[in-house]
Amino acid sequence: MTDTDGQFLALEPGSKFDGFTIEKQIGEGGMARLFLAHDENGRQCVLKVPRRTLDVDPVAMIAFENELRLARYLEDFPYAHMPVSQSGGECRYLVMDYIPGANLWARLCAQGCLSEAKAIALVKKIVHALAELHRRRIVHLDIKLSNIMITPDDEVRIIDFGLSNHLDLPDLIYESFQEPKGTPAYIAPEQFFGVRDEPRSDIFSIGTMLYEMTTSKLPFPNAHSELGVINRIKGDAVSPRRYRTELSEGFAALVMTCLQNVPDRRFAGMDALYAALEQIEPAAVAAATAPPATAVHAPVPAMRGSRMLARLTGQFLSAIRSAEGGKLDEINAWIAGHLARRTPRYRIVAAMDNDSRARAASLNSEILAQAVRQAGLQPSIITVLTVLREHNVAIASTERERKDRNAAYREAREAMKRIIAGFARDDLPIGINIRSGEPVDAISSCVTDLDADLLVVGARRLNALSRFVLGSTAYKVLTTIKCPIMVIQENAGRKARVLPAGQSQTAVPAALVTASPADRAPVGGTG
Structure with a gap:
């Protein structure tokens, strides 16, 4: 099947695709198109088919990859669209x-x-649907009005799991992007600080929806700038009774409990929230049957801001995390305790080169093989790291630069996925982290952000001149990384050595840089 515009598969009404007959296109996003189709038995379904160009936005690309990965855990989930990856x-x-x-x-x-x-x-x-989702160890993390479908018989279906996190798998979103992702007016405060494994984050979003469903107002309408987000986290929402006085005090208290900044002050879980809703429901039903004192016109919800996807830069995130005072201090204290309570898993970072040459591919395979061997000693998570020099996937000044950077990101990710494919195991999570900038700084920040227990890097054989020119790079790596380092020598006759943090040697870490789309020659110690 060919492309009509170089971006999408040509799926016109009446055309065939993998056993399905296309009826019509019903939606389009940055990564994929949605088609209404039917199978050979006449059963209607929706196909979500990805774009095929390299310049797809990285966030959309990872979100779609995340949906594909989570599909196996949602195939029999009756409160969603029951996706199947094919x-x-x-x-x-x-x-x-x-x-x-x-x-x-x-x-x-x-x-x-x-x-x-x-x-x-x-x-x-x-809430009943989300309780079942949480029992499956999945946190949605993007609950909002537009992600809830209402069927003709008033049943609900949850959609769009692109930002969701399975608590037993590597978090693709967190490992791929430093900045938070989600809808600023809806996501919980801890999500701005990088916490994506807290089920009560979805409770915060439920509180925001309840507020908006009954008042047509957002509790935090100005959370679309650095100052707006900081003020949102530092402050409290006003009671929904301010906008609709007929709302009961019990209902208002329930909503405000959902919207607490610190998760421990919200409901303990979806089951607890469901019980609280049942407790106040009889009074609400009784009040609804009584004639109102005055007619109340229900305005259309103010939704313009709530659909905006957060695109916060690393500098933005640093500003949020460094802000102090009052509720910000409380959140930081809660986050410290939350991190301390996490079940420890040995974290291995395997730094690799996405250069397509045979030398790099051979060394990359040995780097990952050594990481897998180390992971076999205890419950572990492996993160494959590669670095794009002079690229920042979060910021682009022109459309051409954005496309070039997106293309470089996608090419690098596809290269890492090909390497990982040979080592894939259900019991060993392997994630991908692509960063930009100077290799040493990128490795150091990744090790720090992920609190890595072991860094595995490759070292290529160098002549005397190369060691003289490039040796300082290796020295900086081995003296700045604050965890044990396993160096894989390029020549197969020498065994890998594990070096403690702070020890130096003259070998240059392989693998960490990709040239720009205009210049594919490897730079910075990869040759």
Whole structure:
């Protein structure tokens, strides 16, 4: 099958694709198109088919890859679109249940905000679904009105798992991007600090939805700038009763509990939130049956800001984390305790070169093989690291630069995936981390951010002149990385050596740099 525009598979109405017949296109995003189709038995479904160009936005690319990976854990999840990952030709795609109806945002825009009783009844269904999702060890992390589908019989379905995190797998989003991802007005405060393994983050988002469903207002409407996010985290939302006085005090208290900055002050879990909703529901239903003192017009929800995806830079994140005072100090204290309570897993960073030459490929395979051997000694997570020189996938000044950087990112990721494929095991999580900048700084920041226990790097054989010119790079690596280092020598006749943090030698770490799209020659100690 050919491309019509160089970006997407040519799937026109009536065309065939991997046993499916295309009916029509029903959506399009940065990474994929959505097609309504039917299989050979006439069953309707939705196909999510990826773009094929190299300049796909990295966030969209990783989010789609994350959806593909999570599909096996959601195939029998009745409160979602029950996705199945399949391969057709050269691409992997998703087959999803067709969910007739509209998302909750569109429903509220058409009908206005809900009464307290109707909001409780609807959110109970969402909370019940999320409780089951959490039991499957998956945190959604992007719950909002537009990600909730309402079927014709008023059942709910949760969609868009691109930013979700399976607590027993490497977090693709966290390992791929330093900055937080999500919708700023909806995500919990701890998500801005890089915490993505806290189920109560979804409770915060439920509180935001309840607030918006009943008032047409967002509790934190200005969280789209550095100052706005900091002020949002430092402050409290006003009670929803300020905008609709007929809302009960019990309902308002429930919403405000969901919106607590520190997770320990929210409900203990979705089951606890469900019980609280059931407790206040009878009074809400009784109040709904009584004639109102005055007619209340329900305005259309103010949704413009809540659909904006967070694109916060590393500098932005540093500013948030360095801010001090009051609630920020409380959140930082909670995060410190949360990290201390995590079940420890041995973290190995394997630094590799995405150069396509045979020498690099051979050394990369040995680097990962050694990392896998070390991981076999105890429960471990391996992170494959590679570095793009002079690239920053978060910022681009021109459209051409953005496309070039996105292409470099995708090429590097595909190269790492090909290497990992030969070592894939269900019991050994292997993630990919692509960073930009100077190799030594990128390695150091990755080791620090992931709190790595072991760094595995390659060292190429160098002549005397190369050692004189490049030796300082190796010295800096071995004296700045604060964890044990295993150096894999390029010549097969010598065994790998594990060096303690701070010890130096003259071998140059291989592997850490890719040239720009305009100049593919390796630089910075890879030759």
